[in-house]
Amino acid sequence: SLRSRLCDNFTSLFQVAFRTGDFTRQVIFIGGLADGLLATDYLEPLSLALEVEKWSLVQPLLSSSYTGYGISSLEQDALELDQLIGYLINKDNSEGVILLGHSTGCQDIIHYMQTNFACSKAVSGVILQAPVSDREYRATLPETGEMIDLAAKMISAGRGMDLMPREANSDAPITAYRFHSLCAYMGDDDMFSSDLSEDQLKQRLGHMSTTQCLVIFSMADEYVPEYVDKKALVDRLCRALGDSEKVEIKWGNHALSNRVQEAVEVIVDFVKREGPKGWDDPWS
Numbered sequence: 001s002l003r004s005r006l007c008d009n010f011t012s013l014f015q016v017a018f019r020t021g022d023f024t025r026q027v028i029f030i031g032g033l034a035d036g037l038l039a040t041d042y043l044e045p046l047s048l049a050l051e052v053e054k055w056s057l058v059q060p061l062l063s064s065s066y067t068g069y070g071i072s073s074l075e076q077d078a079l080e081l082d083q084l085i086g087y088l089i090n091k092d093n094s095e096g097v098i099l100l101g102h103s104t105g106c107q108d109i110i111h112y113m114q115t116n117f118a119c120s121k122a123v124s125g126v127i128l129q130a131p132v133s134d135r136e137y138r139a140t141l142p143e144t145g146e147m148i149d150l151a152a153k154m155i156s157a158g159r160g161m162d163l164m165p166r167e168a169n170s171d172a173p174i175t176a177y178r179f180h181s182l183c184a185y186m187g188d189d190d191m192f193s194s195d196l197s198e199d200q201l202k203q204r205l206g207h208m209s210t211t212q213c214l215v216i217f218s219m220a221d222e223y224v225p226e227y228v229d230k231k232a233l234v235d236r237l238c239r240a241l242g243d244s245e246k247v248e249i250k251w252g253n254h255a256l257s258n259r260v261q262e263a264v265e266v267i268v269d270f271v272k273r274e275g276p277k278g279w280d281d282p283w284s
Contacts, residue, residue, distance in 0.1 A: 015063070017084055020047040021056040024095045026088055027271060028058045030081070032103025033134075034171060036066045040102055040255045042263040049268045058097075060084050069104070070174030071163075073181065074111040074188055081112050085119035096124040098271055103223075103254065104182075106131035107189050114207050125212040127270060129263070130221060130254050131237060133193040134182040137223045143167055144183055151180040192237060194228045201240035209242020214270045216263070218252035245270075 018037060019026070027050060031039035037059055038044060047057040062080045064072035081099075088094040101109040106128040113120055138144045147168040154162055154176035163173050181188040190196070191204045217234045224230060231248070238244045247266050249259050256263040 015060060015080055015084065017058050017060040017087075019056050019058045021051040021054075022092075023051075023054045023056045024093050025054065026056045026058045026092070026094055026097045027267075028060065028081070028084065028097050028099050030060070030062075030077075030099065030101045030105035030108050031065070032105050032130075033069045034066060035102065035105070036061060040263075041257045042260045042267075045260060046264050046267060049264050050271065053268060053272055055098075055271055056092075058084070058088070067172035070169055070172040070178050073178060074107055077108045078112040078115050078117065081108065082115070082117040082119045085122050089119065089122060094122060096122050098125040098127065099123055100127045100129065100267065101131070102129045103132065104134060104189070107191055110191055110205060110208065111188075113211060123211065125214070125270065126208065127214045127216065127267060129216040129256070129267075130218055130223075131192045131215060132221055132223050132254070133190065135185065135187065135190050136193050136195075136225055136228065138183045140225055147179060148184050151176040152184070155180060192233075194233045194236075198236070198240070201236060205237065205240040206242065208244070213241050213244035214266075215241070215244055215246045216249065216256075216266055217246065218249050218254055218256060218259075220251045221254045223254050 029039070029043060043057065043059070050057050060080070062068070062072070062077055064077050085094070085097055088097065099109045099112070101107075109126055109128065113123065113126070147164065150168075151164060154160065154164075160177035161175050164176055164179050168174060168179055184190070186200070196204070215234060215238055217230065219230055221230070234246055234248060238246045249256065249262055249266075252259040252262070
C-alpha cells in the first residue's frame with residue numbers, strides 16, 4: 001500500500017529526524033542554509049513549551065542540511081519533507097502537522113505546499129520565520145554578479161549539476177543550478193525579494209492562501225539590505241500569501257537569538273490557535 005511504501009522510502013533514504021515529545025500533533029522545523037539540529041536558539045525552549053500543549057517538535061536532517069544545501073534543491077527538500085510527514089502519519093498516527101520554516105526553510109515550505117504531494121493535505125498551518133531574499137543579500141557581495149553569469153553559462157551548456165568555483169560560495173560546494181536558483185532574478189528560490197512586482201509575488205506565493213499562515217519578520221534582520229523598507233515588504237508578502245497574519249519583532253535579528261522568549265510565545269500562540277481541525281485523509 002502507499003502507506004507502507006512511504007515509510008519504507010523514508011527509512012531507506014537514511015533520513016533522520018529528532019523528535020521531542022511523543023504526541024500525535026507535530027511542529028516540523030525546517031532550517032535555512034547550513035542549518036542542522038538546534039539551528040536557532042529558540043528551538044530548545046520551544047520544544048518544552050510545545051510539550052505543555054501536547055505537541056511534538058520534529059527536526060529533520062534533510063540531505064540539504066549543514067553543507068548539503070549547495071548540491072540539493074527545493075524539489076529534493078519537498079520530496080523528503082513529504083516522506084517525513086508520511087512517516088509521521090503512518091508510524092505516529094499524526095493528526096496533522098504545522099510547518100515552521102526559518103530563513104531559506106521558508107522557501108522549502110512554499111515550494112512543498114505547491115507540489116500537492118499526498119501528505120501536504122496533513123499540513124494544518126504554516127509559520128514563516130525570517131522569509132528573506134537570498135538574492136538581495138547575495139547581491140551585496142562583490143563576487144555575485146560575475147558568478148551568476150558563470151552559473152547561467154554552465155546551465156545553458158547542460159552542466160547545471162556541476163560544481164561552481166570555490167569563490168562562488170566559500171562555506172559549501174554548490175552546483176551551478178543551486179547558485180543560480182538562490183542568486184538570480186526569478187530563480188527558483190527567489191520568493192521574497194522586495195523588487196518583485198505584486199503579480200510576481202502572487203505567482204510565487206498565491207497558492208498559500210488556502211493555508212493558515214503566520215509571517216514572523218525580524219525588523220533588524222541583518223540579511224535584509226539597508227535600502228529595503230521592511231514594513232512595506234512584510235505587508236506585500238502577507239498580501240501575496242492571501243492576507244496571512246504577521247508579527248513584526250522590533251529589533252529582532254535574523255534567527256531571533258536576541259528575542260528568544262518572544263519567538264517562543266508567538267509560535268506557541270499560533271500553534272494553540274490553529275491546531276488541526278481535522279484534515280482530509282491523503283489516502284482516501
